[in-house]
Each structure stands twice: as structure tokens, then as C-alpha cells.
Amino acid sequence: MSQSSALEFIRQAHPAPTPPDRRTAILRDPGFGRVFTDHMVTIRYTEGKGWHDAVIGPRGPIAMDPAAAVLHYSQEIFEGLKAYRTADGGAVMFRPGENARRFQKSAERLAMPSLPEDLFVAALEHLVSIDRDWIPEGDGSLYLRPFMFASEVFLGVKPSSEYLFIVIASPVGSYFKSKDSAVSVWVSQDLTRAAPGGTGAAKCGGNYAASLLAQMEAAKEGCEQVVFLDATERRWIEELGGMNIFFAFEDGSMQTPPLGGTILPGITRASIIALARDMGITVREEPYSFDQWRADAASGRLKETFACGTAAVLTPIGTVRSRDGNFTIGNGRSAAQTEKLRSTLIDIQRTRAADPHGWVHKVF
Numbered sequence: 001m002s003q004s005s006a007l008e009f010i011r012q013a014h015p016a017p018t019p020p021d022r023r024t025a026i027l028r029d030p031g032f033g034r035v036f037t038d039h040m041v042t043i044r045y046t047e048g049k050g051w052h053d054a055v056i057g058p059r060g061p062i063a064m065d066p067a068a069a070v071l072h073y074s075q076e077i078f079e080g081l082k083a084y085r086t087a088d089g090g091a092v093m094f095r096p097g098e099n100a101r102r103f104q105k106s107a108e109r110l111a112m113p114s115l116p117e118d119l120f121v122a123a124l125e126h127l128v129s130i131d132r133d134w135i136p137e138g139d140g141s142l143y144l145r146p147f148m149f150a151s152e153v154f155l156g157v158k159p160s161s162e163y164l165f166i167v168i169a170s171p172v173g174s175y176f177k178s179k180d181s182a183v184s185v186w187v188s189q190d191l192t193r194a195a196p197g198g199t200g201a202a203k204c205g206g207n208y209a210a211s212l213l214a215q216m217e218a219a220k221e222g223c224e225q226v227v228f229l230d231a232t233e234r235r236w237i238e239e240l241g242g243m244n245i246f247f248a249f250e251d252g253s254m255q256t257p258p259l260g261g262t263i264l265p266g267i268t269r270a271s272i273i274a275l276a277r278d279m280g281i282t283v284r285e286e287p288y289s290f291d292q293w294r295a296d297a298a299s300g301r302l303k304e305t306f307a308c309g310t311a312a313v314l315t316p317i318g319t320v321r322s323r324d325g326n327f328t329i330g331n332g333r334s335a336a337q338t339e340k341l342r343s344t345l346i347d348i349q350r351t352r353a354a355d356p357h358g359w360v361h362k363v364f
């Protein structure tokens, strides 16, 4: 077995956890990513020593040297997944092993050490258990954010010899303000997100930094999200800043861009492909061009487009804007295929439906 099996988590008591009445008030309308639970997990890595000092303790600021490598060369990766409250008072996570494996792949691309899968999942379980009272009831969930960064104090350019892995948790409501209405997207024809050979398939902060200017442009155009095209031809649809994209057609089939190193392999994306195929829907993982998107929307061959990811689950796209003009998908609102897949996925995640693929991971 990996070394992690031997790694014990040290528990540090919280001197002043949030009072229950205050927590209840926060959980009434948590928003997204603004409020946090009382605890966090930290695990250190040192070259030659491996992973050590696993701690579950009070959440708080971390001391950082101004020469810490991450502040200069951005060696940082992260994950995002949710824990849900179940009807029997328990808690589950959705496919945490997939996040653990993707975290390892991201680490490899960023020349960082691999965190064993069982240690990654154990860290999540510890945090969800200790902060169980922070899991919202109803539509909310507890968003878990594992991340790792280069902590060596050195300005030379090389992979760091020290890292800090942390997990924090944030109770969340719905990601978009009105989850039932479709969003508008801006197609970025100048700025790209990821190039062949780059870090597009790794979940690293640097990709997000590179997407923000396009996101700002989108906001200026009155759009909620950006759609990125491929960096080589500026022709093929890739994904959004933090979500994958699907197209649903008149003949009942669906399509999504293929993973080829420039697209983040979303766990929601993989789950939707599996669920759609369970339903007998043909799903093609093939390139789809911006021109074709516009033409198919105009002809009516394309019925629906949605974005997907852990934070927002499935989000219908109603309006597409670009410097070449705007177009609408269907009637500009969410439609049948999107709604069916969304409710099927959410019902599995929340243990309201059978889990034929064994995706749900019970915490307690």
C-alpha cells in the first residue's frame, strides 16, 4: 500500500467554532464561495520525506514567505467537488476518487508530487465529518476545495521541493442567481484559454488567470460566461472558463468536444455522457465548429446547448454573442434534454435515485 495508509491525521481543537445560531443564519443564504466552515485539512510534502504532518484543525490564514515559489511561478492545482446531505441524516460525496485521480494528473503536468488517492479521499472525509453541521439542507451542498501549491522559499525556476496540500469547505446555494433560466455566453475569438501541449487538461489556477480577461470582456458584453475556441484555428468550440459544453440535436443525439489535452476532463461531463448513453442517447465526442453551431441554431437542427461542471451542475445556454453577431438556441430557455439529464444526475448525487454506476461515496 501507499505510505498514506500509515499517515495519521492529527486533530487540533477549534478554540471558537461558529455558534449554531450564527451558522444557521449563514446557511439560510450562503451564496457561492463566500462563507467557509470552521475547519481545514493541511498536509505537507517535503522532497526526500514525502507527505507528512496531516492535520485537521481550525480554518485560518496561512503564514507564507514572500519568496514562496507559488507566488512567483504559479505552481498550483486544485479540485472541486460537493458533499450532500442525505434524507437519513448522512452525507455523501460524488465520485471523489475521480477528483483524486485528476488531481494526480494535474500534479504530474505541473511537475508536482502525486498525492495518494486514499489520502486525498481521507482528507475530504475528515473535513466533511468534522464540519457536518455545515452541509446545507435542501438544494444546497458543501463545496469542497482541495488544492496544493509550491511552498519552497526560493526564487530559482525549478519544481518546488516543498508543497502544502489544503482542503477547505464552503456551504453553497445555487451557483447562478436564477438556476432555471438560461445564461448568455460570449464567444472569445481573440483570447484563448489553452494551447496544444499546454496545461488545458490540468486543473490549475494559471488556466483561470488566463481566462479572466475574456471573462471580463464577456461581462462587458452582458454575458455570464465565455466560450473559448481552439488556439490553433480559432474555429472549434472547446469549453467555457470552468465548464464543459454539450449540444443536443433534433434527431435526439448529443455532441461534446473531444478531450485532446486542451479541454479539462470534467467529471460532470463524463457522468453526463454515461447517463445519456444509459438512456439510449447517441453521444458523439467530436469537434464542433462555431460556424456550425450558428448554422445549426438557425436551421433548428440544434435544439439545446448546456454547460456543465460541479459548481453549477447543468446550465442551459440560451443566447450566444460574439463580435460577428448574436444568435439564440431554441427559444432561449432550458429545454427537455437538459432538464432530464440535470434531474437524473442531481437525483443520483443526492441519493434520491438508484446509483447504477456506483458513483456515490458515503461519508457517514
Ligand SMILES: *Cc1c(COP(=O)(O)O)cnc(C)c1O
Pocket: 080, 203, 239, 240, 241, 242, 243, 244, 264, 265, 266, 267, 268, 269, 308, 309, 310, 311
Ligand atoms: C473544473 C472544470 C470543469 C468541470 O469539471 P467537473 O469535474 O465537472 O467539475 C470544466 N472545465 C474547466 C476548465 C474546469 O476547471
